[in-house]
Amino acid sequence: GESVGLHLPTLSVQEGDNSIINCAYSNSASDYFIWYKQESGKGPQFIIDIRSNMDKRQGQRVTVLLNKTVKHLSLQIAATQPGDSAVYFCAENRSPGRRALTFGSGTRLQVQP
């Protein structure tokens, strides 16, 4: 498949371990945040989102934490599986009403069997 972002930071974890992927954002007016997963040769796939009036949201095997004080977003993946290997992007809606997303540079997650 095609590689995107050959110089991305990489997180390498063992299968079955929990993964934590971090993202810093800069705009305190951002009101909505999303995590996307991009596998090689595919488009970004929605994982989970969170509004700025929340600090935690859980999905299936994934949890997003939002710390507005330090403008930090994290994605936790429980019991990481080989199929979780991908590039993960955080995205933010940088101002209320603005409809376009601003994407972070991404983190590559490699799951070792």
Place this chain on the structure above:
Amino acid sequence: DSGVTQTPKHLITATGQRVTLRCSPRSGDLSVYWYQQSLDQGLQFLIQYYNGEERAKGNILERFSAQQFPDLHSELNLSSLELGDSALYFCASSAGLRPSDTQYFGPGTRLTVL
């Protein structure tokens, strides 16, 4: 499968040429977004259409233009192509205009300018 389709999957062309990328949104979605993904710039928002009208513009060059047709499919036109335009171009669609309307991405078009 997100339900968003893009054609062609790959496109190879020469500098100075013009190409058209096509996107069909998910059934029922009225918003279409175009993004460019290159190795050194990451995912960059280009332009958004809603129900045929342009609604937001990002880092889109003047050489690039887009439109959304009455059947809601969209085309991105890239002209006077330069080597630096080589990238993945993604289309995304969402139901409406709210930021919280999830954007679903298509598989992308890989453009190579030689």
